[in-house]
Amino acid sequence: MKDFLIYKYLLCSFFLASFTIGCNSKGNNSDIAYIGGEIINPKNKKITLYNTKGKVADTFTLDTNNRFLHKIENLQPGLYSIRHGGEYQMVLLEPNDSIMFRLNTYDFDGSLVFTGKGAKKNNYLIKTYLTNEKEAKKLNTYAQREPEDFDNFIEKRRLSRLNEFEAFLENNDETPFFQSIIEANINYNAYADKEIYPFAYFGNNKLVHIKDLPENFYNYRTTVDYNANHLSNFFSYNRFLFFHIDNLALKAFYDKNPFHSKFDRHSAEYNKAKLDIIDSLVEDETIKNNLLKYKARDYISYNHSEAEAQEMLDYYLEKSTDDEHKTYMNDLMASLRLLRKGNPLPDLTVVNYDDKETALSSIITKPTIIYFWTSNRKSQYRNSHYKVKELKSKFDNMDFISVNINDNDDEFWKNIIKQYDFPTTCEYKFKNSKKAQQTLALNYLNKAIIVDETGHILHPNANIYNSEFDILLSELLEEQKKHSIK
CATH class of the missing domain: 2.60.40.10 (Immunoglobulins)
Structure with a gap:
């Protein structure tokens, strides 16, 4: 060896x-x-x-x-x-x-x-990326601190990482461009944590207390560059912008409503405010169009009525200047229209563990949860299968179909199934992954589709990790049972 x-x-x-x-x-x-x-x-x-x-x-x-x-x-x-x-x-x-x-x-x-x-700068970039990833996993714990304590913690951590980078530059001659990238990575990662903080600390029911944050909590906002085109596809920058826009829209919500008003993150008013803020703050077309697309998609993909979704789509189309994005959003709307409750499951071909092709609808013989996973996220595919194992013990009258969404070589998919001893009789992958993801509007991996024994949709966008999922599933099954009796 x-x-x-x-x-x-x-x-x-x-x-x-x-x-x-x-x-x-x-x-x-x-x-x-x-x-x-x-x-x-x-x-x-x-x-x-x-x-x-x-x-x-x-x-x-x-x-x-x-x-x-x-x-x-x-x-x-x-x-x-x-x-x-x-x-x-x-x-x-x-x-x-x-x-x-x-x-x-x-x-x-x-x-x-x-x-x-050019390797040293990229190895350093990878190092900061992995550090950000580790910190993000601990954010829920950090965010339980009192506002002043959290603010001090984040700032101390940010300055420590900047000092570490300065020490690196003393021994390595790198370009100003590289320096700006690393500094942006460090700064915007810290700023994103502070934008996320009120949602994690107060929760939806007490977001009114965002007005009680220390006066200087968001002082860094005066330094934000909303048009940093060189960072347009940089994760830490986009992570910051996504939560920053949410935060600004929250302020806009409370500016128009009494502070005792119940906040609903899925309301049309709140989500339209996000698009308005993006349109007013961002001039760079690449950044603006990306933000508009993903914020509109978040709303449209949720379980709204078709009229509500169409209203948001129209509002988005007025602001976007990217024709490719507009086509994508119109196609998404068309897919979601076919996934409404009561519609039959779209006709898609899946491949089982033994390489046999079959129609997804043909393997449904009783109420079924169809859930999805990617080979690229170990925690996601392990957690989804463990969660389903738990659900099986509670709902033994249901089937559970696991579908891998990747278009990788079959060997890679099968190796994961073997390694974790997933039951092969319930494992499938799409024959045409790209087409299937578009048809089923698979923008989020936590999405699950619930169908009845005939393959008709009971719920097009369920989340098996939601704390109230068991209640939702019980209600759907009871409703479907009553409908069958009639």
């Missing part, structure tokens, strides 16, 4: 040396960069590179050794992303970079390591 590891190390070192020499031999062209890498346990053979605008720049195929090498001409410095098997990773590219990465899909983020010219 040790000899094998040494062999693998030497092989990768040789590849990197060849890669670097090849890049250098091309000359010092200021608008060219190279990116290459090796993927261990690939989910398929495709790699997609997205440009700084989040648009597909190129798609290429892994070779027989699961490697690739790509030259980018006319490089626009900025944040690119690499996608493979439904997962993606940001890469910061600047002129003359020649970056190689190596990762194992079984631990996509944790195993990722960059080498070559």
